[in-house]
Each structure stands twice: as structure tokens, then as C-alpha cells.
Amino acid sequence: MAPSTTPAPAASVFARSLDFRASLSRNRWNSFFSVLAGLFAVIAVIPLVLVLGYVLFMGGSLISARLLTELPPAPGLDGGGIGNAILGTIVVTLIASLIAIPVGVGGGIYLAEYSRSGWFAQFVRFGTNVLAGVPSIICGVFIYGLIVSTRVFFGQSYSAMAGGIALAVLMLPTVIKTTDEALKLVPQELRWGAIGIGASRFVTITRITLPAAFTPIATGVVLGIARAAGETAPLIFTALFSPFWPEGVFNPIATMSVLIFNFAIMPYEAQNALAWAASFVLVVMILGANLFARWVGRFTRA
Amino acid sequence: MPSPSLTHHNSSEFCMELENVGISYGGNEAVKGVYMQIPRGKVTAFIGPSGCGKSTVLRALNRMNDLIDGCTIKGRVIFDGQDLYAPQVDPVEVRRRIGMVFQKPNPFPKSIYENIAFGARINGYRGDMDELVERSLRKAAIWDETKDKLKESGYALSGGQQQRLCIARAIAIEPEVILMDEPCSALDPISTLKIEEMMHELKKSYTIVIVTHNMQQAVRVSDMTGFFNVTPKADGDGKVGCLEEFAETETIFNAPTQQATQDYVSGRFG
Numbered sequence: 001m002a003p004s005t006t007p008a009p010a011a012s013v014f015a016r017s018l019d020f021r022a023s024l025s026r027n028r029w030n031s032f033f034s035v036l037a038g039l040f041a042v043i044a045v046i047p048l049v050l051v052l053g054y055v056l057f058m059g060g061s062l063i064s065a066r067l068l069t070e071l072p073p074a075p076g077l078d079g080g081g082i083g084n085a086i087l088g089t090i091v092v093t094l095i096a097s098l099i100a101i102p103v104g105v106g107g108g109i110y111l112a113e114y115s116r117s118g119w120f121a122q123f124v125r126f127g128t129n130v131l132a133g134v135p136s137i138i139c140g141v142f143i144y145g146l147i148v149s150t151r152v153f154f155g156q157s158y159s160a161m162a163g164g165i166a167l168a169v170l171m172l173p174t175v176i177k178t179t180d181e182a183l184k185l186v187p188q189e190l191r192w193g194a195i196g197i198g199a200s201r202f203v204t205i206t207r208i209t210l211p212a213a214f215t216p217i218a219t220g221v222v223l224g225i226a227r228a229a230g231e232t233a234p235l236i237f238t239a240l241f242s243p244f245w246p247e248g249v250f251n252p253i254a255t256m257s258v259l260i261f262n263f264a265i266m267p268y269e270a271q272n273a274l275a276w277a278a279s280f281v282l283v284v285m286i287l288g289a290n291l292f293a294r295w296v297g298r299f300t301r302a
Numbered sequence: 303m304p305s306p307s308l309t310h311h312n313s314s315e316f317c318m319e320l321e322n323v324g325i326s327y328g329g330n331e332a333v334k335g336v337y338m339q340i341p342r343g344k345v346t347a348f349i350g351p352s353g354c355g356k357s358t359v360l361r362a363l364n365r366m367n368d369l370i371d372g373c374t375i376k377g378r379v380i381f382d383g384q385d386l387y388a389p390q391v392d393p394v395e396v397r398r399r400i401g402m403v404f405q406k407p408n409p410f411p412k413s414i415y416e417n418i419a420f421g422a423r424i425n426g427y428r429g430d431m432d433e434l435v436e437r438s439l440r441k442a443a444i445w446d447e448t449k450d451k452l453k454e455s456g457y458a459l460s461g462g463q464q465q466r467l468c469i470a471r472a473i474a475i476e477p478e479v480i481l482m483d484e485p486c487s488a489l490d491p492i493s494t495l496k497i498e499e500m501m502h503e504l505k506k507s508y509t510i511v512i513v514t515h516n517m518q519q520a521v522r523v524s525d526m527t528g529f530f531n532v533t534p535k536a537d538g539d540g541k542v543g544c545l546e547e548f549a550e551t552e553t554i555f556n557a558p559t560q561q562a563t564q565d566y567v568s569g570r571f572g
Contacts, residue, residue, distance in 0.1 A: 165411035198398030
């Protein structure tokens with residue numbers, strides 16, 4: 001008898017069917033929560049899509065070579081661009097990076113490699129978390145009190161340098177944390193391997209563990225830079241604004257975020273339009289930095 | 303157990319000597335009272351049940367225990383007439399003379415060539431690097447498999463090949479002693495066999511100390527065997543490892559003097 005013709009009669013009568021039944025309450029709840037979670041996921045990305053779409057709609061039409069290369073017009077006049085603000089944002093962010101990356105990576109190395117669980121490391125980690133939660137406007141006021149109002153840099157008050165330092169304070173926790181976490185993910189065996197054949201601690205860190213953790217560190221640093229580049233509050237108090245091209249790092253400097261802040265509330269249409277255009281350029285720059293961070297991750301993993 | 307009086311010896315015969323070594327993690331004593339004389343140019347195996355402190359003792363031989371927080375050592379570890387734990391000793395220098403291979407293959411995330419060259423470079427090797435890389439890979443019996451892909455990542459190799467690469471990496475620093483902590487426990491029998499054959503070659507130029515859970519492996523590769531055991535602490539609180547018996551491998555496996563050794567090597571442990 002072929003095995004497939006008839007199942008044993010007892011089994012066909014008494015065994016419970018294995019078929020999927022949508023009417024069961026567990027299956028109904030299952031479907032309900034799947035749909036609900038999906039719905040919330042969609043809601044979560046709606047702001048991003050709307051912001052990008054709205055900024056593109058309002059500012060995208062103004063994009064031209066003039067916008068990127070010319071100075072903003074005097075109040076009441078038309079035309080012009082935001083060239084000085086783009087350059088200023090790059091300058092201020094660069095200053096911030098030059099301060100925050102060495103200090104942050106160095107601090108992260110100390111936490112992860114030299115003192116994993118000492119009281120001082122715990123204290124620094126806690127302090128870093130607190131610093132990450134400090135509102136950016138407090139950073140601005142702090143640098144204002146420390147540098148701007150005291151005129152420590154050649155008697156200058158507002159300056160690109162002060163703005164860069166304020167942004168560095170904001171970037172620092174991100175850089176320290178990503179370095180610390182990235183180094184902690186490096187397998188302990190790799191360190192033992194290097195130390196077990198007579199590498200000093202310095203060589204082990206610079207030649208083995210730092211390169212192994214390069215990708216997450218670079219990603220974190222780029223994201224930290226992107227985050228700082230869009231900050232407004234700390235720059236209002238420190239870098240101020242300038243309608244002219246940057247005149248060195250110890251003078252006030254225009255930045256995109258402050259330009260948006262200033263121009264958006266002006267009663268002139270040309271300035272309002274430039275604020276939208278600047279918003280668009282800033283969003284594209286930050287988007288670009290995020291994509292670059294992802295690319296760095298993929299590029300170095302290969 | 304060798305008595306302390308045996309420490310008056312011909313210095314060329316013994317490579318390392320342990321005198322009343324005890325190691326603690328935090329306040330917790332892991333192993334105590336180890337006396338041992340590791341002969342030069344031979345393979346010495348440490349066997350024993352889990353938790354008996356054999357890996358701990360092995361790591362004490364090139365100060366890898368320094369990396370573990372709260373690990374302290376008592377007694378003396380003599381290497382070439384110097385106490386490794388004397389205050390003026392530089393642990394980095396110790397590890398250059400006494401290299402280590404670990405349980406899990408841990409090649410660096412670099413090319414095969416760079417994996418070998420790394421150790422030599424940091425040791426200030428000035429000679430022909432290509433020649434050194436080839437020599438090291440040949441000694442570790444992996445040259446034929448890697449000579450056409452020296453620029454490829456060490457991760458592209460199989461587990462057994464990675465472990466031999468790590469051994470080649472240890473050889474490249476030209477140490478006097480190579481410590482191996484269960485080097486074959488993550489490998490298949492074929493790779494294990496290759497590493498064992500290689501060890502027979504290596505002991506002509508190096509002193510090898512190997513920790514193994516595999517008693518057949520100890521029989522196959524080693525000249526001397528130390529059997530570590532766990533014994534209840536004197537105060538009855540927890541257990542501590544100790545060196546039960548240390549003798550020629552043949553003696554340990556055929557005519558041990560201790561009943562515990564006899565029970566362990568014949569599989570009647572516990």
C-alpha cells in the first residue's frame with residue numbers, strides 16, 4: 001500500500017488541525033500589534049520627510065551659483081547669497097573639530113584602555129554623560145562668560161574662535177563616548193595578542209586597537225560634527241554674525257544657523273527667502289555628513 | 303614534587319624555575335605552592351581539571367597576569383637567573399623573550415605579512431623583513447598555504463591556519479620560550495595534528511610550555527608533564543589549585559606516584 005493514499009483513520013478524526021486560523025484571539029492580537037507597530041514606525045519618519053520636503057519646497061528654488069558665492073544683500077535690497085555664512089560654518093566647525101577630536105579621542109582612549117573601572121574613569125564617564133545633557137544655550141552662555149566678555153583673545157569679544165570652542169564643548173561628549181564604546185568593542189584577545197609578543201601599551205593602542213576601532217570612532221566623530229554644525233544657540237552668544245566675508249578667526253563670523261535665525265524674523269522678503277535657502281543648504285550639508293559617515297563605515301570595513 | 307634544594311642546578315639545563323608560586327585574584331587564592339623546573343629545549347605540558355590554575359600559572363610565566371585587575375603573585379619565577387617579578391623588570395621586555403599563543407586564534411586585522419612583521423618591527427628588527435616573514439611562516443608550517451596571499455587579511459584564513467599564523471607571529475619575535483594556552487581547543491583534529499607536528503620541530507630551537515585539556519595531546523607532544531589539581535583550602539572555604547605532580551610525561555601517564563594523578567590520567571577523576 002502506498003503510504004500517501006490514506007492516513008490512519010484514527011489520526012484524521014482526532015488530531016487537531018495544524019492549519020493557521022486567523023480567528024484565534026492570539027492571531028488577532030498578533031496582527032493588531034504588527035499593524036500598530038508599523039503605523040508608529042511610519043509616524044516616526046513623517047517629520048523627517050515633511051521637514052525635507054518643506055525646506056526643499058521653500059528653499060530649493062533659490063539654489064544657484066550666486067546663492068553659494070555672494071554676500072547677503074543689505075536690508076531692503078534683493079539678490080545676494082549666503083556665501084559668507086557657508087564659509088563661516090565650515091570655519092567654526094573646523095575649529096571645533098580641531099579642539100574636540102584630539103581631546104575627545106584622547107579622553108576616550110584613557111577611559112577604555114588605561115582606566116577601565118577606576119574611580120576617576122567612572123567620574124569622567126558620569127561627567128561626560130552630564131555634559132551631553134547640558135542644553136546648548138548654556139554652553140553658549142558659558143563660553144560668552146569665559147571668553148567673549150573677558151576679551152581674552154587679543155581684546156576681541158565675539159569671534160569665530162569663541163564659536164568654535166562653544167561647539168567643541170558640545171561635540172566633546174559625543175566624541176569621548178563613541179571612542180570609549182568603540183574601543184571597548186575591540187576583542188580583548190587582540191590586545192593580549194599584541195602584548196603577548198612584547199608590544200608596549202602605546203604600540204598596542206596606536207597600531208592595533210585604534211585601527212580596529214577606527215570605523216565606529218570615525219562615524220561618531222562625523223555625526224558629532226554634523227550635530228554641532230547645525231547648532232544655533234551657542235553661536236549667537238559667541239560667533240555673533242557678520243554681513244561680510246570672514247576676517248580671520250578672532251573676529252565675528254557669519255554662520256548658516258545664525259543667518260537663518262536672523263533672516264527668518266526680518267520683515268524683508270529677500271532675507272526670508274535667503275533664510276529658507278540657507279535652511280535647505282544646511283539640511284543638505286548635514287544629510288551629506290550622515291551619508292559620509294555611513295560611507296566611511298562601509299569603506300573601511302572592506 | 304621537587305624539593306627546594308633542587309634549585310642548585312646547571313643553569314643551561316633549566317629555562318624557567320618556579321619557586322613557591324602562589325597567585326590570587328583579588329583576595330581569592332587561585333593556585334598556591336607551585337615548585338617547578340621547566341627544562342630548556344623541551345615541551346612541557348600542563349594538564350588538570352578546569353579551575354585548577356594551569357592557565358593562571360602559564361600566564362604568570364610572561365607576566366600576562368599584569369593585565370588582570372587585582373591579580374597578585376607570591377613566590378619567584380626565575381628566567382635566565384632573573385626573577386621576572388623583581389621591581390626593576392620591564393614586563394614588555396619579558397614578553398619579548400617569552401612569547402604567548404592564546405586559546406582563540408587572534409590574528410590582527412591586518413594582512414598576513416603585516417601580522418608577522420608587526421612583532422618584529424616593534425622589536426626593532428633591522429634585517430630582511432621578507433626573509434623573516436617567510437622563515438617564520440615556514441617554521442609554523444603554514445608557508446605553503448599562505449605564500450601566494452601574503453597581502454590578504456589574516457581573517458581570510460581558516461581557524462587552524464589562523465592559529466598557526468599566530469604561532470608564526472610569536473616565532474617572528476625570536477623568543478626563547480613560547481607559551482601556548484590550549485592552542486588547539488578551538489581547532490579540528492587535522493589542524494591539531496599539524497600544530498603538534500610543528501611543535502616537534504619548534505622545540506629544537508625553543509622551549510615550549512603548553513596548557514592542554516587533551517591528555518592524548520600531552521602524551522603526543524610533551525617531554526615533561528605537570529598535573530595540576532584542585533584541593534579544598536585549609537580553612538575549608540572554597541578550593542585552590544596546586545601542582546600535584548611534575549615529572550617526565552611517560553612517568554605521569556604510566557607510573558605516577560600520586561593516586562590523584564593516576565585517577566585523572568586513567569579517566570577516573572572525581
